[in-house]
Amino acid sequence: MIRDALLLQLGYNATLVTLGAALLGMAAGVGGTFLFLRKRALVSDAISHATLPGVALAFIVMVALGGDGRNLVGLLTGAAVSAALGLLIVTWLSSKTRLAEDAAIGAVLSVFFGFGIVLLTVIQTMTAGRQAGLEGFLLGSTAGMLRSDALVIAVSAALTLALVLLMRRPLTLASFDPEFARSTGQNVTRTDLIMMALVLAVTVVGLKIVGLILIVALLIIPPVTARFWTERTDHVVLIAGLLGGVSAYVGAAISAAMPNVPTGPIIVLVGFALFACSLLLSPARGVVSAYLRHRAYQRQVHLRQGLLALAHGQPIYERLTLRLLRRQGWALPDGVATPEGQGRAARAMRDETRWQVIRRDPAYEAAAARYDGLTPIESVLTADQIAEVDSRIEVAT
Amino acid sequence: MNGSEFVPLSLVPMLTGIFVAVACALPGNFLVLRRQALIGDAISHVVLPGIVVAFLLTGVVSTWPMLLGAAGAAIIAVVAIEAVRRLGRIEAGAAMGVIFTAMFAGGVLLLEQSDTSSVHLDVEHALYGNLESLIWLDATGWSSLWDPVALAGVPVELPRMALTFVGVALFTVLFWRPLKISTFDEGFARTIGMRTDLLGLALVIVAAIAAVAAFDAVGSIIVIAMFICPPAAARLMTNRLEWQVAWSVLFAVIAAVLGYVLAGYGPLWLGLVDSVSAAGMIATVSGVILGLAALFGPHRLRGSAAPIG
Structure with missing residues (x-):
């Protein structure tokens, strides 16, 4: 069964989701590298938790407008809006008040998530909400996904990956040496914004596959793993993309074979297994x-x-x-x-x-x-x- | 609302909420000042596998094995984070991210693979607990507070949380001076012979104890919110640590009480039938408090260290 899944033999939808996951994993690995080099890895944790109220509100609004609350594009749009709001608040709190960035991250993460939980309990009391399945967004679930949803995920993952690859040079420069990047006339603030937009895109696209609690792992673990194999930034980017792609592909495939288990944890554990091997066996830094x-x-x-x-x-x-x-x-x-x-x-x-x-x-x-x-x-x-x-x-x- | 309804239904959850909020906010003050605010986040993720393993070993949902399991998981996580940071020469935030997501994922997977359908243990419960379920069935009204028979039926979470609160408060009071000095000027603390490393470790352990005890009763989301939001809001109100701690306790209590009341009765006022998650609402209220403090707090800006007194 798992071999079938790895060889993409489990039907059109599962194949689409697995490929989408692989593309997303690559985008996450590459995008996460820049975040990691800028030492802002945990900002993505705030962003991902901040998606929950957006998802829930989008559901409520769509039901109130008489539509089907489960429309994936609508839900992801809501997620993107509230994640962007969360990111804005993190930036505002850490730049305009005396609070440090970690406190801002923790505050946004817990408050947005708490508010999302409140909205989820509201949805559970709505008649249309009983079978909403929004819990799937917490830990990811790819079982029984609609074909249109699978298409949406695969296409947007491909777009995100394309965007990362397109922006790779300025991002590398800005994250490796922001002072030098500034002196060459690059607008580092704008590059940072683009980096955050990328992370936001990865998070939102990954919601259905990895789930909002664990998507941060897909952004952190591959770059950290890649760091064990090379000292060069451009190589870290490449290897992290590869590792992210492999873990998401293998994880999504295993999950397609085991429909009862949420997808996110499996993907994360595959990534962690790669990390543990690198920690032990890497030639330069390994144990x-x-x-x-x-x-x-x-x-x-x-x-x-x-x-x-x-x-x-x-x-x-x-x-x-x-x-x-x-x-x-x-x-x-x-x-x-x-x-x-x-x-x-x-x-x-x-x-x-x-x-x-x-x-x-x-x-x-x-x-x-x-x-x-x-x-x-x-x-x-x-x-x-x-x-x-x-x-x-x-x-x- | 009269006592015969309030005491059995709301008194215990409300008191538990207050104890949780204050027990987390007290160490949170120092964690926020030391820029270790995300430790609460990490702890509340890593205790899940410990609790699941404890359940799988004992087969029952009972307090002590779970607390031990959670504590074991927290210790493993601390060691693992330190190992990754040193061996891989990796920045602390990223090392933390690797370990806590992996351990949480492992916990979820274990939970989903094992047969926990017969007991009250699932991921949602771990995330946002069930404060509302702490009903004191034996109480009939305010007079039950003096009735030993009825008191024996108080949900075990309340005395446990009260005890945790007393422990955390004692730690804060007893180690007040060393904590204060080492938080603001670690170098100075070391020159006068303080073991700042041990003190830092003790602070993390106390925070972990508070988190684990609270986790069982109310889920992890309140824990994370209460570690950070009340202390962060208090930080924007004053420059003096004594006042900051006092403010944070006040904010924590307000968040717990207001959050619980809004969750239980707010929807009724809006014409809805059912109540909403109290844990989520408490976190939300604490966020609103932080937002207000960030907008209007007298010391919200950097460099606003006005002369004292």
């Missing part, structure tokens, strides 16, 4: 590679100290050092150096003595600053300099 690097460093330090101890003829009590020396074939189990170990030890000792000399000499200050007990001296001094240092050592002895 595993950090651990391996740490072990390699530890080995180096222990070997070096062990060799110096051998050179001084001191006994080695430290177990790890002894084991490492034995494994290299530089020492016997009782801690006595092998012939090769003796050579290595003498070389380490000579290196150390040279370091001691140049660290005492102000003329070598720059080179001596690189002393950490591990760096071979050949990497900081030329052969001539080493010969000069050696001649001094001979005089001293």
Whole structure:
């Protein structure tokens, strides 16, 4: 069943929704990257929660006008209006009053959501509201979606993605280095507005698929995950778009196969699984590679100290050092150096003595600053300099 | 309205609402000043999986396993956020966003997959609780307040919330000076030998306790609103922390009482039949209060730190 869903074999509607989800996921990943780089990731949480009263009001208005309250375009329009209002209030509170942005976000998020809940309970008491299914907007539900709704979602997701791709250059510049962007004549305030409009579009389009509580995850998790794989902004944008697309596609497909489960949580968990893998396995920042690097460093330090101890003829009590020396074939189990170990030890000792000399000499200050007990001296001094240092050592002895 | 109707139906929810509001607003004052306002948001999302797991393990909806589960989930979340932030060198807000959405999603999925149809546990309940259902069946009127038999039937949420409120208030009073100093000038607090890290952690833990206790009774939406709105509104009213806390308590109480009354009776005044969600209405009223404070509060502007006294 899940394989069928992944291969888009579950019928026209499910296919449309899954593809729409993938497009939306890409748009969210790319748009979220700019938000993440501007360190404003949680603004999207306020925006998404602020959609609820709009959805509910749109339903009430459409029913009052005698129409079908479930018209998706109408509901999404209402969502967009109230989300924009929420965003405006966040901006106003954090720029015009002394409140910080996090307080403004939290206030808008909780108050709009609370008011939305009030309206939802009003709708439940309306005769037309019993089967409204607006709860699907909380956590996303793609089961039993109308064909027209699926089309609306797929088309608007494609449009959002196109918009993101179109605006990618100014957005990259403004989010990576706003000062520089301003100095090149770019209107950063306007770019910020466009970024927020994009986030708004992603949120509104994603309402039916991911749900308003969890859409923020689709904007945050892919960029954070992408950050583990690269240090370059343009690559973060690409990878985040890819990751967002994959998680939304896989999540929507799984959900199509399991109609009882809300779609949003599945998409988020697929995204989180990708994140967890990256956290563990990424070559530069991953936990595993950090651990391996740490072990390699530890080995180096222990070997070096062990060799110096051998050179001084001191006994080695430290177990790890002894084991490492034995494994290299530089020492016997009782801690006595092998012939090769003796050579290595003498070389380490000579290196150390040279370091001691140049660290005492102000003329070598720059080179001596690189002393950490591990760096071979050949990497900081030329052969001539080493010969000069050696001649001094001979005089001293 | 007379006592024989008010006491059994409205007194308990109203008092519970007040205790929740004040218990959340007190630590909220410091969280808002420390720019950690969204911690309430994060906590109320992450406790869901803890509560669901506690239910799955014990098979019943009872207080202590759920509180323990919620506390466990909150601790896991704090550790996970810190780990993501350090390991991935990622900004705190984004790290928080990753963890709390993922944990909430996990909780929802667990909830939907398990058979909870027999008990009162679903996502809607977790979001906006059911304040109205806290009915005191044994009460007959004001005289029941002195009747030990009737008092034994008070919904358990009320004494629990009262206890939480007392605990939070005690923490605030006992650690007033250290909290105040470390909130406004952490560097100074450290130079006079305060353990600011421990104090910050204690504040988050107290906030988490308040959130978890309230969560069960009234759902997460009031919790988030009360952590932020009353303290934020109070911040716009005064420059003195003492007054700010007093204002925030006042705002919290007003929001709880007015919100409950509007939810219960407002629709009747408008000619509708049924009441609306009290939790949502309390959050809405707190938002209106914040809006008024932002428009008219004497200290609403930045740099309005007028000389005191």
